[in-house]
Amino acid sequence: MKILPPTLRDKKRYLAFELICEHDVTREELIREMFSCVGSLIGDVGSSKCGIRVLTFEDSKGIIRCAHTKTEQTRAAVATITHIGGKRAVVHILGISGTVAGATEKYLEGTEVFTF
Amino acid sequence: MARLQFYDLNVHSIPDGKNTPPEMAALAKHFGYAGIAITNHSNTESKPSEFEANGFEVFGGVEIVSKNASKLHGLIGKYRKNVDVLVVHGGDENINRAAVENKNVDILAHPMTPKDSGLNHVLARSACENNVAIEFNLDAIFKGRGGRRVHALSYFRKNVEIARKFDVPMIITSNAASRFDLRAPREMMALAGLFGMDKNEAIAAISTIPAGIIARNRPRSGFIREGVEVIDADDMDCDMNSEPDNELKEAGGSN
Structure with a gap:
């Protein structure tokens, strides 16, 4: 299928985050927990409007994508994560950017994840 | 614009919570706070802890628990001189009322009673006169699920509305019992947005209002009156x- 012209594409924001957790977490566990938390806070309709998606997740750092008008709601929804795979965890948003490259360069490269 | 200083003035440590004050402080500092107040419940055995490390301040505080309004006033008098942040554990009609009528109280924590939001026009007026800040403990939102959270959100929404009308200082805290209950300042503001606090109110509730509480209780050296x-x-x-x-x-x- 032909790709939509730029004016019709959904505008996105990319949130760089770090995960602070007692144990290592896999991408699948994080995604499952994130969708359950987002779903319980804003519901299925809200989630679809937010368009939250985990793009990358490595070494406890990653990028979440969301709709450009919903960054605050996404922040709030992600802040409701308290456990991942039965272990206590906190997601900390490091910064928001309009491109994946921007988010990676500005906020992820060279940042140390908090360790206890 | 000057860089904002963020404060979380209701954090619990051992024996109330699971972590020691330095552990809580380390994560709070990482999140970008300028300071936190350790406010353990007055009915647990703990001394106010207070220290400063690398530009991060931990303020001594207490969360006074009492079932009886007249005893509460006594306890407030007892603790006032020793702490920078005096919080009253709300949630009971009489206690809420006693707390907002006492000038020595800094913060009325979680005023929601099982029946209602715990704040009305009478209490709000007193809180404004005596400069008692109303707390919005965001742990009710990020830790709660289902009906509990729904109630918390609707009570918070009502309290924001009342506090706004009567110009009562509002403050947002994590009420953390473990370091995993802390949230970064921007996340706290986003959570506050869920129950109708606007952006400027949320910024004030986590920076200037807590800073004001600290400033009035911790006079700089050379302060006379x-x-x-x-x-x-x-x-x-x-x-x-x-x-x-x-x-x-x-x-x-x-x-």
């Missing part, structure tokens, strides 16, 4: 001609 302060005498001599305005502004700003 409100409005009267000794500015370092040596500095005055040498800087007299260069920048006298700055000195005056500093003295005025601390009130």
Whole structure:
């Protein structure tokens, strides 16, 4: 299928985050927990409007994508994560950017994840 | 605009919570806070802890628990001199009322009773007169699920509305019992947005209002009484001609 012209594409924001957790977490566990938390806070309709998606997740750092008008709601929804795979965890948003490259360069490269 | 200083004035440590004050402080500092207040419940065995490390401040505080309003006033008198942040554990109609009527109280924590939001026009007026901040403990939102959270959100929404109308100071805290209950300042503001606090109110509730509470309870050295302060005498001599305005502004700003 032909790709939509730029004016019709959904505008996105990319949130760089770090995960602070007692144990290592896999991408699948994080995604499952994130969708359950987002779903319980804003519901299925809200989630679809937010368009939250985990793009990358490595070494406890990653990028979440969301709709450009919903960054605050996404922040709030992600802040409701308290456990991942039965272990206590906190997601900390490091910064928001309009491109994946921007988010990676500005906020992820060279940042140390908090360790206890 | 100057960089904002963020504070979380209701954090619990051992034996109330699971972590020690330095552990809580380390994560709070990482999240970008300028300081936290350790406010353990008064009915647990714990001393107010207070220290400063690498520009991060931990303020001594207490969360007073009492079932009886007259006993509460006694406890407030007992703790007031020793702590920077005095919080009253709300949630009971009489206690809420006693707390907002006492000038020595800084924060009324989680006023929601099982029946209602715990705040009405009478209490709000007293809270405004006595400058008692109403707390929005965001742990109810990020830790709660289902009906509990729904109630918390609707009570918070109501309280924001009342506090706004009567110009009551609002404050957002994590009420953390473990370091995993802490949230970064921007996340706290986003959570506050869920129940209708606007952006400026949320910023004030996590920066300027807590800073004001600390400033009024922890006078700078040289403080004599409100409005009267000794500015370092040596500095005055040498800087007299260069920048006298700055000195005056500093003295005025601390009130």
